[in-house]
Amino acid sequence: MTLERGNSMMPVHAAMMMWPTSIATGAAVVGGGLSFLLSLPAITIAGPLGWAIFFFAIAGGGGALLGSKGDRRARRWAGQYPWRWASGPAVLAGLGIGIVSIFGGGLGGIFVGLGAGAVIWFILGLIASIAGNKSA
Template identity: 70%
Template sequence: MTLERGNSFMPVHAATLMWPTGIATGAGLVAGGLSFLAEPGITGPIATAIFFFALVGGGVALLGGKGDRRARRWAGQYPWRFAGGPAVLAGLGTALMTLLGAGGFFGAIFAGLASAAVIWVILGIVGMVAGNKSA
């Protein structure tokens, strides 16, 4: 796999080459567990766990020093493109859980787009401000 300019799957590749699975999974489990204690049902806590898995994983991937050097450099140079990978993950997961939790089709679309937009903006700003452009 090459990490070159113009590759359409680059956000996904960069995220997978430097994704901190342990930290992201731990954050998702903690957030989902606390959400499970706070509200009834199972789909809401799973959606919360997916959201925080994508948010914390993307943030640590941008700020951390581990992972492939080329992927870190690419994510620092193109923070908004990198943020698209975790945003799509969170958006699809949230939409699916909302649809399964009797949220309705349009409610699921709105919830998925809203969570994707929040993660995209947060990770894009983090990447712009603190991204490692010289990795």
């Protein structure tokens, strides 16, 4: 129903049907683990957890668009509306990073979440507009 032709109001859950969770989880574990090891003298969890969320969104979104698996209708929709597609992962990751940062350091975490969401939105929108499958 939501993936029919001409439907430009595709919900976030349908846009993320082609999300490669194993690749995204691996990138989150590696990115968060390396960030944790770099901040090891001062044991902190908020920073590495924020980086893990960031890498999960970037690797999952990029893998969904560049990979061969997934729903062709969702990939076609992402190619036709790249910035709308990128807004789903960006909002979810920005909220997650913002909440983790608020618990880790105070109200400045709201701006950290907004900034991270904007960076994710830009990167995934650029990938979708260049590599999106518009003719699938």
